[in-house]
Amino acid sequence: MIALLLRDLRLAMRAGGGFGLGLAFFLIVTVMVPFAVGPETELLSRIAPGVLWIGALLACLLSLDRILALDWEDGSLDLLATAPLPLEAIVTMKSLAHWVTTGLPLVLIAPVLGVMLQLPAGAYGWLFLSLLLGTPGLSVIGTFGAALTVGLKRGGLLLSLLVLPLYVPTLIFGAEMARRGASGLSVETPMLLLAGISAASVALLPFASAAVLRINLR
Numbered sequence: 001m002i003a004l005l006l007r008d009l010r011l012a013m014r015a016g017g018g019f020g021l022g023l024a025f026f027l028i029v030t031v032m033v034p035f036a037v038g039p040e041t042e043l044l045s046r047i048a049p050g051v052l053w054i055g056a057l058l059a060c061l062l063s064l065d066r067i068l069a070l071d072w073e074d075g076s077l078d079l080l081a082t083a084p085l086p087l088e089a090i091v092t093m094k095s096l097a098h099w100v101t102t103g104l105p106l107v108l109i110a111p112v113l114g115v116m117l118q119l120p121a122g123a124y125g126w127l128f129l130s131l132l133l134g135t136p137g138l139s140v141i142g143t144f145g146a147a148l149t150v151g152l153k154r155g156g157l158l159l160s161l162l163v164l165p166l167y168v169p170t171l172i173f174g175a176e177m178a179r180r181g182a183s184g185l186s187v188e189t190p191m192l193l194l195a196g197i198s199a200a201s202v203a204l205l206p207f208a209s210a211a212v213l214r215i216n217l218r
Helices: 004-013 019-037 039-061 066-074 076-081 088-116 121-149 156-183 188-217
Strands: none
Touching: 004 088, 019 039, 019 088, 039 088, 039 121, 039 156, 066 076, 066 088, 066 121, 076 088, 076 188, 088 121, 088 188, 121 156, 121 188, 156 188
C-alpha cells in the first residue's frame, strides 16, 4: 500500500495536476477577489473565510479527474483491480495521495493568503483547522465522483456536476467554523458536523467507490 501511495504521489507531481495547479488557482482567486469587491477592509474581512473556503474547494475540484484517469488510460487500473490488495484499500490510497498533493498544500497556504483578504487575527487558526478537517472529505468524495465517471470521454464536466452538490455541506460548515472563530463565537457545532462529514466519507465512500469501479471495469 505504501508503494502504491508513493507511485500515485509521483504521478500527481509529474502530471502537474496536483500541487502546482491547485495552489496557482487558489492564489489567483485570492488575488482577484479584492479587485472585484473593492479594497474595503471591513468587507474583505467579513467575506474572507467564505472566499478562502470556496477557493480551496474549487482548487481541489480541478485535479479530481486525474485521480483515476491516468491509470485507466494506460491499463494500470485493470491490473490494480486484480492485485492482491482489496480495491477499497487501493481507492483509499488514491484519495490519500490526492489529499497530500492537493488538499494539504491548500491547508498550509490558506492562512498566508488570508493576509491578502484582511482575515481577522483570531480566524487564522480556525481557518487552518477547518480546512484540515474538511479537505480529507473533499478528496474522498472526489474519488467517488472520479470512480463514477472513469472511462467517459470529457467526463470532467459531469464529474464537477456530480461532486459539487456533495461538497456543499462541507463548504457550509467549514466556512461557518472559520467565520465563528473570527467573530469569537462558539465553533463547537460546525466543527463537530464538519469532522463528522469527513469521518463518514472516509469510512463509507471507499466501499462505494470500489463497487462503482468493479461495475465500470466489467
